[in-house]
Amino acid sequence: MTVLHHVTYGKTNADNGTVVLLGSIGSTTDMWLPQLDxxxxxxxxxxxxxxxxxxxxxxxxxxxIEALAADVLETLDTLHVEDFAVVGLSLGGAVAQYLAATSPRVTRAVFMCTSPKFGTRESWIERAAATRSTGTGALADAVIGRWFSPGFLESRPATTNHYRTMVASCDDEGYASCCEALANWDFQDRLAEISVPVLTIAGGDDPSTPPETLQGIADAVSGEARAEVLSPGAHVPTVERPAEVNALLQEFLGA
Incomplete structure (x- = not known):
C-alpha cells in the first residue's frame, strides 16, 4: 500500500460528507479542478x-486494481476519513468499482467514462512495454485524441496543450504499471456486488468507453442506478463539459 499525493478542499466536517475523486491513467488532480471548486x-x-x-x-x-484501491484507503486513513462517496473516471472508475463492491466505507459511487473491462490484456501489456521503451511523451498526442472530442481539440488549443503536457509528464514506470493493472482488470461478473446508489456518466463521443458500456454497468449493479450521457463529449467530460458534470454530481451527491 502507498500513501498518495492528494489535494483537499471544503470543510473537514461538511454536512454532506466526503467525496473522493480518482482520475484517468496519465492524469493528475488537475483533471478535477472544475469539480474541486x-x-x-x-x-x-x-x-x-x-x-x-x-x-x-x-x-x-x-x-x-486491488492494490490501487488499497492505496486509496491507506491515504484516506491518514486523513481520518471514514465513510465517503467515490467518483472515478476511466482507471479511477475501475478503482471506484472495486471500492464500491468491497469496502463498506463507500456510501455511493459515480462511474464516469469507465468499464468493467478495458480492451484486451495484450493491448495493455504492449502499451506498458512501449511506455517503458519510448516514454509517455511519445503517446501523449494519441491519448489526448481520445480524451477530447474533435471540436474541443480545435477550439481549445491552450487547454489541449495543458493536458497533453500532463500526460507527457507522467512517470514512465507509473504509467506502465497502471497499464498492467488494466491488463488484468475484469469485473464484469462482480458488478452485482455493488449495492450502493450509482450514477454513471458517459461521453457521447467517447471511443474508449462508449455510452452502452456505462449503461451496462448501471444495468448490472444491484443498487439503485442511473445512467447519463453528455454529448458532445469524449473521455474526459470533467474538463470538456464541466458545468453539466458538476450539476449531475451535485444532484446525485446531495448539495
Whole structure:
C-alpha cells in the first residue's frame, strides 16, 4: 500500500460528507479542478494521484486494481476519513468499482467514462512495454485524441496543450504499471456486488468507453442506478463539459 499525493478542499466536517475523486491513467488532480471548486462548497472533496502519477510515489513493477484501491484507503486513513462517496473516471472508475463492491466505507459511487473491462490484456501489456521503451511523451498526442472530442481539440488549443503536457509528464514506470493493472482488470461478473446508489456518466463521443458500456454497468449493479450521457463529449467530460458534470454530481451527491 502507498500513501498518495492528494489535494483537499471544503470543510473537514461538511454536512454532506466526503467525496473522493480518482482520475484517468496519465492524469493528475488537475483533471478535477472544475469539480474541486464546485463540490467544495458543500462537501469535503479530496482528489488523489494514483501511484506513479503527479506527485505520488512511484512503485516499480506491475500494479493491480486491488492494490490501487488499497492505496486509496491507506491515504484516506491518514486523513481520518471514514465513510465517503467515490467518483472515478476511466482507471479511477475501475478503482471506484472495486471500492464500491468491497469496502463498506463507500456510501455511493459515480462511474464516469469507465468499464468493467478495458480492451484486451495484450493491448495493455504492449502499451506498458512501449511506455517503458519510448516514454509517455511519445503517446501523449494519441491519448489526448481520445480524451477530447474533435471540436474541443480545435477550439481549445491552450487547454489541449495543458493536458497533453500532463500526460507527457507522467512517470514512465507509473504509467506502465497502471497499464498492467488494466491488463488484468475484469469485473464484469462482480458488478452485482455493488449495492450502493450509482450514477454513471458517459461521453457521447467517447471511443474508449462508449455510452452502452456505462449503461451496462448501471444495468448490472444491484443498487439503485442511473445512467447519463453528455454529448458532445469524449473521455474526459470533467474538463470538456464541466458545468453539466458538476450539476449531475451535485444532484446525485446531495448539495
Amino acid at each position: 464546485a463540490l467544495s462548497r458543500d462537501h469535503r472533496v479530496i482528489a488523489l494521484d494514483h501511484r506513479g502519477h503527479g506527485s505520488s510515489p512511484v512503485v516499480p513493477g506491475p500494479a493491480t
